[in-house]
Amino acid sequence: GQQLNQSPQSMFIQEGEDVSMNCTSSSIFNTWLWYKQDPGEGPVLLIALYKAGELTSNGRLTAQFGITRKDSFLNISASIPSDVGIYFCAGQFKRGNLIFGKGTKLSVKP
Amino acid sequence: NAGVMQNPRHLVRRRGQEARLRCSPMKGHSHVYWYRQLPEEGLKFMVYLQKENIIDESGMPKERFSAEFPKEGPSILRIQQVVRGDSAAYFCASSPLGIGETQYFGPGTRLLVL
Numbered sequence: 324g325q326q327l328n329q330s331p332q333s334m335f336i337q338e339g340e341d342v343s344m345n346c347t348s349s350s351i352f353n354t355w356l357w358y359k360q361d362p363g364e365g366p367v368l369l370i371a372l373y374k375a376g377e378l379t380s381n382g383r384l385t386a387q388f389g390i391t392r393k394d395s396f397l398n399i400s401a402s403i404p405s406d407v408g409i410y411f412c413a414g415q416f417k418r419g420n421l422i423f424g425k426g427t428k429l430s431v432k433p
Numbered sequence: 434n435a436g437v438m439q440n441p442r443h444l445v446r447r448r449g450q451e452a453r454l455r456c457s458p459m460k461g462h463s464h465v466y467w468y469r470q471l472p473e474e475g476l477k478f479m480v481y482l483q484k485e486n487i488i489d490e491s492g493m494p495k496e497r498f499s500a501e502f503p504k505e506g507p508s509i510l511r512i513q514q515v516v517r518g519d520s521a522a523y524f525c526a527s528s529p530l531g532i533g534e535t536q537y538f539g540p541g542t543r544l545l546v547l
Contacts, residue, residue: 327475356535365437365524365538366476411475420466420489421526421536423475 329412329424335432336402344427345396346412352422354415355388355395360426361408369410370397407431435460437527437539438507445545452512452519454542458527464488465508466526466536467500476524482508515546 329346336342346355354373358366370381372388372395379386385398395414399406409428413421438457446452458465463484468476478492482502493500497515502508512519522543526536 329475358538363540363543365439365540368535368537371535413476419464419481419528420478420492421468421476423468423477425473425475 327412327414327422327424329427331427332425333428333430335430336406337432338403340402342399342402342406342429343396344410344412345394346414346424347394348414348422349393350414350416350422351392352414353392353417355386356413356415356421357384357386357395357397358411358413359408360411366411402429404431437462437525437537439523439525439539439542441542442540443543443545445547446515447547448516449514452515452544452546454510454512454523454525454544455507456510456525456527456539457507458525459529459537462527462529462537464528464530464534465502466528467493467508467510468524468526470522470524470541479510512544515544517546520544520546 327346327348356371357369360366370386375392377388383400407429409426411426412424465482467479470476480493480500481489497513499511522541524541526538528534528536
């Protein structure tokens with residue numbers, strides 16, 4: 324089946340740092356989405372991207388839909404403690420279901 | 434505007450029992466998707482339903498699993514004769530018009546099979 328490669332798998336952040344993560348796929352998607360999941364909760368939509376090359380911001384978050392339609396990245400600027408959690412990319416074909424990456428776990432540096 | 438509701442939030446079953454998971458979509462949404470998440474993994478698509486219709490069940494195991502979304506009431510994911518490997522978090526998402534529309538997720542049901 325289709326797979327998304329999401330990296331990094333995990334990262335430690337210090338408050339104020341910028342964070343970057345990305346997803347690549349062997350398939351071309353119509354839509355790329357980024358979700359955040361907190362422990363014990365469902366994924367919450369952060370950003371949705373609908374066009375190749377599209378760059379969209381949501382507060383301190385910025386995401387881009389790659390030109391080839393096979394990749395996307397998410398940047399978080401000036402991270403704060405509440406940014407910790409697991410971030411998932413998801414690609415969507417026309418038929419509707421989402422294909423998820425394995426997630427990037429953000430933790431606070433000890 | 435209430436979000437997607439799922440119940441129960443936690444469910445414990447013994448091997449061989451049945452599990453029934455319920456999902457009430459957001460108001461105005463008539464399309465429902467079910468996903469399963471194993472620990473340390475992303476979500477995996479199971480089934481896509483519209484009111485009274487199964488649109489895509491390509492991700493659902495052929496045996497023991499079934500789903501419905503009746504004209505009235507919540508969507509139900511039913512797992513018969515549960516096995517330990519069914520232990521996972523099951524998430525429901527809804528969207529207003531289906532294909533191409535943003536999906537909004539519920540809080541999930543954590544199923545534990547003893």
